[in-house]
Amino acid sequence: KDGHSRRLTDEEFERYSRQMIVPGMGKEGQLRLINSRILIIGAGGLGCPAAQYIAGAGVGTVGLVDGDVVDKSNLHRQVGHATSRLGMKKVDSLIVHLRGLNPLPTYVPYAFPLDAQNAADIVAQYDVVVDCTDNPATRYLISDVCVLLRKPLVSAASVQKSGQLIVLNCPPTPQGVVDATPRAAPCYRCCFKKPPPPGSMVSCGEAGIMGPVVGMMGVAQAGEAIKIIASALHIPPDPSSSVSPETNLGQPTLLIYSYDLASGVGPYTFRALKMAGRRKTCFACGEGSTLTLEGIRAGSPNYEQFCGLATTTNQTRL
Amino acid sequence: KDGHSRRLTDEEFERYSRQMIVPGMGKEGQLRLINSRILIIGAGGLGCPAAQYIAGAGVGTVGLVDGDVVDKSNLHRQVGHATSRLGMKKVDSLIVHLRGLNPLPTYVPYAFPLDAQNAADIVAQYDVVVDCTDNPATRYLISDVCVLLRKPLVSAASVQKSGQLIVLNCPPTPQGVVDATPRAAPCYRCCFKKPPPPGSMVSCGEAGIMGPVVGMMGVAQAGEAIKIIASALHIPPDPSSSVSPETNLGQPTLLIYSYDLASGVGPYTFRALKMAGRRKTCFACGEGSTLTLEGIRAGSPNYEQFCGLATTTNQTRL
Amino acid sequence: MSAAATQAPPAVPAVQTIPITVDFSGGLEMLFSNQRRHSLDVPAADDEGNKSNIGFLVRHLCSTALKDPRTDLFVLDHHMYVSSLSLSLSLTHTLSELPSHLGSEIHVSPLDARPMMPRRLRLVMLIRSGSVSSSRPGILVLINDADWELEGEEAYELQPGDNILFVSTLHGG
Amino acid sequence: MSAAATQAPPAVPAVQTIPITVDFSGGLEMLFSNQRRHSLDVPAADDEGNKSNIGFLVRHLCSTALKDPRTDLFVLDHHMYVSSLSLSLSLTHTLSELPSHLGSEIHVSPLDARPMMPRRLRLVMLIRSGSVSSSRPGILVLINDADWELEGEEAYELQPGDNILFVSTLHGG
Ligand SMILES: [Zn+2]
Numbered sequence A, B: 001k002d003g004h005s006r007r008l009t010d011e012e013f014e015r016y017s018r019q020m021i022v023p024g025m026g027k028e029g030q031l032r033l034i035n036s037r038i039l040i041i042g043a044g045g046l047g048c049p050a051a052q053y054i055a056g057a058g059v060g061t062v063g064l065v066d067g068d069v070v071d072k073s074n075l076h077r078q079v080g081h082a083t084s085r086l087g088m089k090k091v092d093s094l095i096v097h098l099r100g101l102n103p104l105p106t107y108v109p110y111a112f113p114l115d116a117q118n119a120a121d122i123v124a125q126y127d128v129v130v131d132c133t134d135n136p137a138t139r140y141l142i143s144d145v146c147v148l149l150r151k152p153l154v155s156a157a158s159v160q161k162s163g164q165l166i167v168l169n170c171p172p173t174p175q176g177v178v179d180a181t182p183r184a185a186p187c188y189r190c191c192f193k194k195p196p197p198p199g200s201m202v203s204c205g206e207a208g209i210m211g212p213v214v215g216m217m218g219v220a221q222a223g224e225a226i227k228i229i230a231s232a233l234h235i236p237p238d239p240s241s242s243v244s245p246e247t248n249l250g251q252p253t254l255l256i257y258s259y260d261l262a263s264g265v266g267p268y269t270f271r272a273l274k275m276a277g278r279r280k281t282c283f284a285c286g287e288g289s290t291l292t293l294e295g296i297r298a299g300s301p302n303y304e305q306f307c308g309l310a311t312t313t314n315q316t317r318l
Numbered sequence C, D: 001m002s003a004a005a006t007q008a009p010p011a012v013p014a015v016q017t018i019p020i021t022v023d024f025s026g027g028l029e030m031l032f033s034n035q036r037r038h039s040l041d042v043p044a045a046d047d048e049g050n051k052s053n054i055g056f057l058v059r060h061l062c063s064t065a066l067k068d069p070r071t072d073l074f075v076l077d078h079h080m081y082v083s084s085l086s087l088s089l090s091l092t093h094t095l096s097e098l099p100s101h102l103g104s105e106i107h108v109s110p111l112d113a114r115p116m117m118p119r120r121l122r123l124v125m126l127i128r129s130g131s132v133s134s135s136r137p138g139i140l141v142l143i144n145d146a147d148w149e150l151e152g153e154e155a156y157e158l159q160p161g162d163n164i165l166f167v168s169t170l171h172g173g
């Protein structure tokens, strides 16, 4: 790409100096951030803190997707919004805050929900996708599109006092390639093959959420997205190179956070769980997968049906 | 205190409902937050995210201490400030953001550095202290005052790619009482007896800092401060009660965060280290300690000298 | 005291057991008295003499829960017992819709009960069915912090000191 | 090849060793090729036959570093060796102020060197002095994730599989 070896402007130097002097970052890492495009899907409890640090770090283009508007019940945890912006589209509200923090990035609002029809066109324009959504149907859709478009995916979720985070599809490898060296990274479906039963899908609105819990996960997502770009972890290593960086992304770690209101930080507050790598039989990325972008646009698979949402439209009380 | 059993207003109910329905929080926990006062010392990389979630959660009074003004090089990580507020006192800038997020709390700015003369008067007015400062002299001062005024202390620090967090002095026990049941909680000096050599005290300005790293620690501080108030962990358990909640705060855990730019989350990203409890020989809280508020005000101990700052005034280059 | 009384009774053959820890996370711990970690001694072999594996562990958790009402291992929140729940219960029921025959054993505070109900029932299903398969949705099984598929899933034979973690998948954001 | 040549030489008495892992964190890992974890086999006893303890471990790390320039365990960043640093060096020196007699072994990129210099020197002091005491400021020593004061400090005798963590205290915010 152009600009990867250009000089930093005085403005950029002043603004980013404190992270550029961190060992491993440097001017090279900063220029990679400036020349990158990160898509954040969801401008709520995860998306707000994730976007703050991604924008602050100087990522060149920050895309934000969310169809919701700011509600007062969001504000204890969605710290990029404001009372004066109640009723505004969340992406627009968050961009007001982000632009105030750092006017240098280009902010691209998508003030509608990601769906099977629009997902590929949007995702295709970015280098890394950060999943800050709140429902399994969209999570499976995002992962499928990231597999097909070969985008790394930083996925997190949180409800009540628990949080989870995992980096998927990084570096991306072609659909169907399983026996790669180094090991091909898994997708969301490799780790979470089937959605939970429809009745168990509690959202933060229904089940509640502690602000700092979802906040921790959102900030952690920013940290992973920034490191992927700054260290080019999404660029597959040159196979002729004998250097094999142990990025442990081919067999990634699921980080789980258990916040306990009744006791202090302890040995089980954070746990790093070793997940399997890419699965041969994965519906999306495995051998012989028939998943295509055209199919997704045409309604196959049906994500709502897969996640059982159709069955919950029966709202009659027994 | 008054108001602990009052009704919530409609405004409060709407704003805080999503955290009130979290098991363990409830209306009782929310009222405790509303009736509490939390002091955040430092409005920088730790203080910004900590304050966002503490204010969002509805803590009744949020005090902020910082003598600095907003600089452009802060903004990649100090996400409660804004480019339009460059040059403004950090506490005033942060309060602009916090009030926009949640107008209900009372925000008290202290636009000057905490020092030995003013520390006790300020700390005395709060229930919990959150240490978001950037130098050891102030950290020892804050801890000493918290011991003498019996305030729990949520301490964190961060530089480059590392972070640390520990909850100290919680629940607070009288100075000099060591052989208590349950075990008396340690202070900062119990865990970190002596400051590092003066030349090794690198600040974020000198050594650099990744935004999400200090952000994670700041959000975690908010989480610990909120849980202390909401669950009344700072109220010593009734000795006649047979219920012994295992809060593990008498022998707290030092959480360390190691962010790695070159690899993914792994088993050593977070580590929980078991620290010793209160020390018999601790200068501040141990048996026979002669530390007093009057002494601190009068300049004893001399925190600058203790941390070797006096020696660094020799700025002649060799 | 007679001399005979001081004689030890003939030793009952000790049942060989394996000490393990079982953890619940991601909200599942709320089903177990908010206790994340449970230290257990499980039989070293099943009734047929096969070494105990993960499949056996789940059956063991199930039968322990149903046979021993004293342990709070299978108490849901404070007052709700697995043994009182009907397997035929629809997963989409909310508390107010629970069949009345579950009756007096259910005493859950309304505030936190409603949203958690589906997950309670989900775990009940897990336990009552006596088996978890790799396709069981919504719950990950970890053996010593590794996805159980790396260790052989249900066929993994328990070793002394093993840690088995059940964690529910989260979707909120 | 003669038959004699295939005979094994008389066995040298094996030195008993203890396998342990040594970790560095809080920035100290940057002194060790950015490697947080080092697996080591340390002698089971010191020269006087006493069981190896933490004090011995630090002396062992010290002598290993000084005797074996091949290992990068004590290479600071890429090109700076412990053995090249003067103990008398003031802690307040910055890179440009380093005495010239340290000479050619120092090749550190200016960007990351200056701020880290004090910590490098601090660790050098730790290692060169051959002992860490409980009053050594700025570095915590953890034995199996517990403050070493809970385990007996320097007198703690190493066990196979032990993990020893050195972590520097942070003050930034
Ligand atoms: Zn897959």
Ligand SMILES: [Zn+2]
Residues within 6 Å of the ligand: B186, B187, B188, B189, B190, B191, B278, B279, B282, B283, B284, B285, B286
């Ligand atoms: Zn103390």
